[in-house]
Amino acid sequence: MKYLTVVLIAGLLLAGCSKQEPPPEPVRPVLSMEVKSEDQETFGRFAGTIQARYESNLGFRVPGRIARRAVDVGAEVEKGAVLAVLDPxxxxxxxxxxxxxxxxxxxxxxxxxxxxxxxxxxxxxxxxxxxxxxxxxxxxxxxxxxxxxxxxxxxxxxxxxxYAELRTDHGGIVTAWSAEAGQVVSAGQQVVTLARPDVKEAVIDLPAGLAERLPPDVVFLVAGQLDPSINTTATVREIEPQAQSATRTRRARLTLAETPPAFRLGTAISVTLSSTIAPRIELPLSALQEVDGKTRIWLLDTHSQTVQPRDITVLSRDADSALLNGGVNPGERIVTAGVNSLKPGQKVKIDEDSPR
The missing domain is CATH 1.10.287 (Helix Hairpins)
Known part of the structure; x- marks a missing residue:
């Protein structure tokens, strides 16, 4: 009898030892981002150029054949300088x-x-x-x-x-020629464009719809395309009243708050439009998860490398992002990719390419 009891206990012990424990949850790699509050609404970035506010289109006061051009495009001329000469x-x-x-x-x-x-x-x-x-x-x-x-x-x-000699009545820079030597021109026909370099402005083309709904407090940040560190702010001086039929854009001329020396005539610039708004939080759509009619996000604890879900309220969405009405605070970190395969308390690995 003792022998049978010992055998039964041994069998139970062996059975207990042979039972496998459940495998741990896999550590999933995820992308994440730090939540930030935005107080500026950006309307877009547009390419433009630096141009002179004042330009003169000059022509001969008499008809004739152009014998020679005295200067080339880009030349800086003084008042009274000869630009071109007709056959006299x-x-x-x-x-x-x-x-x-x-x-x-x-x-x-x-x-x-x-x-x-x-x-x-x-x-x-x-x-x-x-x-x-x-x-x-x-x-x-x-x-x-x-x-x-x-x-x-x-x-x-x-x-x-x-009048057979075309002379300037003010100093400036030659920006364009509309006629060549040997060409016969009529009296008053545009021959050359002369710009005054003392007053410069930024010129961009805005979509007609955006030009019509610009807020009064819109801020224009003008930066050089080759060196964005060279920048200044600007305000609207004028916007063309009608859109161009081909492009449906309206040309805007901006008065610069400052004119850096690098902003020469013809310099390519990038202009960013923004306006001050009430603080808001905007997240990528990839960070949202729809469960039982509710929208939630996954908060990431960077110390324990675990995640927890949190319900949020979405005010609006577009093709790439969603605007939230609370539910998450600036500075918290959320998962932006891989949300559909997560479980509460799950261990995750932050991908090295994730923004910190």
Missing amino acids: TDQQNQLRAAQGDLARVQAQFINAQANARRQQALFNRGVGAQAQLDAAQTDLKTTQASLDQAQATVNQAKDQLN
Whole structure:
């Protein structure tokens, strides 16, 4: 009997030893992020350029063929500098013709003066007729008027010859040429664009819908595309009233708060639009889990490397993110990928690529 009892106890002990314990939960790798509160709403980032506020489109005041261009694009010129020259042959011929007419009328005027003096002398001696004196004086006045007209024509021809040279009326930088040497241009036709570099501004194209709903406190951050560390803020000076038909954008010109030396004319810039809003928390959609009609997230304890679920309320969603109405605090860490395979208290491994 004792022997049977010993055998039974031994069998039970062996059975107990052979029973396997359940395997531990696997440690799952996850991506995570630290929750941050946002108080700025970003409307987008747009490419633009630095341009001069004041630009002049210059052209010749007389028609003709361009003989030469004196400067190239990018050249800085002083007031009165020659930009381009027309072939002056036509203007020179007009001046010679006007000078010839002036010489002829001057001779007629001298003859009319002499005739008027003779008739006056004869009339004073009582041997000349009043009618002849009146005719001589009338002829003198007519010739004087013709002389004035001929002199004005010579002056005009000289001006026309001077207009064959296109000169600046202020200092600036040549930004564009619209005509080449050898090209025939009409009077007033745009030939060259001259910009004043003393006042610069940022120019961008905004979508028409965004331009119409910009908040009054919108802030423009203007930064160089090659070196974003060079930046300044700006305010709207003007927005074109109508959108361009092809692109449906409206051009905006921004007044810079400061003008860094690196912001030269033509510099490529990046402009970010933002506005101050009430603090809010925005999470990626990958961090949300839908369970029994409720939305929850998984909080990560960085010390114990475990996770716990928490219910939240979503105010709105878009294609990539969700806006929350509380439920999580800034500074807490949440799982952003792998939420559907987690269990409360489960051990996780934070992927090395996760934001810290």
